[in-house]
Amino acid sequence: MSKKKSIWCVVLVVNYGSHELIARNFSTLPCREDGVAMVVVDNFSTEAERREIRALCQTRGWDLVTSGINLGFGTGVNLGVEHALGLDPETIVLLNPDAVIDASGLRQLADEVRGDQQRLVCPRIEDTAGKVFFAGALLDMGNGDTLGAASARRRADADYREWLTGACLAFAPSLWRKVGGFSDDYFLYWEDIDFSFRAVQAGAELRYAPHILVIHDEGGTQQAGGQRAKSGLYYYYNIRNRMLFARTWLSGADQRRWIRGSLRASWEIILRGGRRQLLQSLKPWRALFLGLYDGFRDVRGAQR
Template identity: 30%
Template sequence: MGSGHDTRVAVVVVTWNSAGVIEGLLRSVQGSRLDGSVRLIVVDNASSDSTVQVVRELMPDAEVLQAGRNAGYAAGMNAGMAAAGDCDSYLLLNPDIRLGPTTIQSMLEELRESGAGIVVPRLVDEFGALRLSLRREPTVLRAWGEALLGGRRAGRFPPLGEVETRAEAYDRRTEADWATGAAMLISRECLARVGAWDETYFLYSEETDFALRARDAGFALRYTPEAVAVHHEGESHESPALFSLLSRNRVKLFRSRHGAARTALFWSGVFLGELIRAARPTRRAAAWALLGNVRGVARPSS
């Protein structure tokens, strides 16, 4: 890490039984080259493995906050950012992220040059293949477009898909409505204006909510391909319980920004998409979860 003090970055990581992946992240943070200083804060959500021990052994200077319970991703990030004190920006990372040597510096430069409130990097898998991380604002049309066409096909047409699936869109600097929250740099001014992450989401859609609220407040989200980070695939695509939570929180997020009638149409599109693909256990579980929550579609988000 750089030894200068031009820019003070708080790197916040939320862990939960992350002993198998956290070492790679810590070593990539240690290997980062940037004009400034990094303060690493690890918020542990009551891991039952050796996550905390690994952090303390590899990076004794890291600040470890123990939540005492699995409080969720948003709560962990809020705790970490609150503990960061006087810093210029906050880099929020999943524990399975691997940073390139210049990733943080490239994100900082984009944040400074663009005047954006949020910057996200190019995410790739462990083999270097692009991960589709940019997103468009959820709409009724996009929910139905993805249901009928499939997410990858619908994403080629901006009005019809929420996920940006055009590879060429990831080759240049651009803006997006929101992006996956595996690696996200937030300016101090943006956080101060927008406020804390919504902890009622527990997991999934919390980054969507924050990015859209930031946009509402005038802070753009910028993507820069010069910053590259490796992200290992999460469990949501394999776990029926997690995928169900992801789907339900998509509706919760939409409901927080729209009225009952539009929310019902959005829910119908999401539900249809899961029903069409119910041969897969994760999608079948999501359909059942959405069906079980149908009475709450028109209620205010909580």
Template identity: 30%
Template structure:
């Protein structure tokens, strides 16, 4: 290995069993891993999660309220005991593949222009999740939102998700925040995660701002992790759908922020409200 050090941070909310598996996967994921911090968003399972984190040798960081994903990540990074060469941000319902973190670090040492590096993400069924996507435009974003569930192979979703490009190293518009290696200098350069996003789209926004600041978002398929989707979001579907739609509007409305785009923003708001009603009815 390169001798580089990695800070690992995750954010939990009623995620005790999921984070147990995540923490168990860390020792085999890389020799570069140093400190591990579990930020807990004041859920009903806080005491159980504290016990699991302690047993795994991780630091437990209790937060006073549910501040959301990006804010939880930021709090964990700020609580690190020393500077690290890289930061691995991960959901708690992830199992890191053997050597996956070291592979990401080695890639980051080669690509000094890279601000973030994402692994290949497998579902619990073993399918490849399209985690390295293009930035959503008005056309592809709206079409994907409208047709992505009822017609998964529609051309707009296929273009946005870049599903046919899952086996090669490449630059992406943004990388899934489910598991992401970040260069600290790039993180500081853009001010970290935008804390106005409670959940969802904070990773889209991060990749967008990294790209505009001159950094690359690099997909590294040789690093493999599994994302089960087993944490609290899957148990609070309607609330998470609302959070997803609110964040989608926040991102797209900022992208089309000029006064002359007021009709576009209104159409986005109405369309997203309609979609939320349809899938939550």
């Protein structure tokens, strides 16, 4: 009887209407025979999309995990990791549908994790034009502002904490079990910041690996037609979850100060899509109101 080939890496992607991106961006990764398993979690969007992603996974020999509803990003990841753990992999690499990594980069990420299983590892991420999407990140615990790790500190006396993006994240199964996975409360956005904080709390090292490159077009799964405006979900969950994070990690005066600054922060989030959208659509205004309303009410796990 032949010995079952070990899996040195599971690549995990959460899909929501993005089968074409996944077909293109994951076509050159090593296959099961090379010790790499691909797990696709399909958050239900349409019957047509479900048929397309199922056919793609059957053709490529990938594992498909399906949900009858849209679980959101973090809960979708949790579902996929639960399946991945059954494959007994050495490492797990989480990738966005619009992220591209070559075989060498994947191997390097896995090696970083195998070098210390208490590491949570993230590579350098650039878009196709070479613009930096992620090169380390910081969170200002005083007001909730996020900035690049290489950026000048905005406030000399601020308490800045590191976090890693979920666009590409590598970890060992043992660390995942120790941290307990992503929080189901966030649905979309800020769950990676929360996960980073809980990983540090569990004794993990957040490791930014600048020598490993991933290509990622920001908003590739959220925008269409080259428009700058973001989706209503982008605005709503960034606004709401910023306040949810404050309630989870802060208390007393610190929490109240962060919550009081929510109107300013929320307006800055809306303006990421430009001012023209505000004259053309009610969607950003609706997302602004609902995000603030649910954030102030501390609605956990709500879906819009």
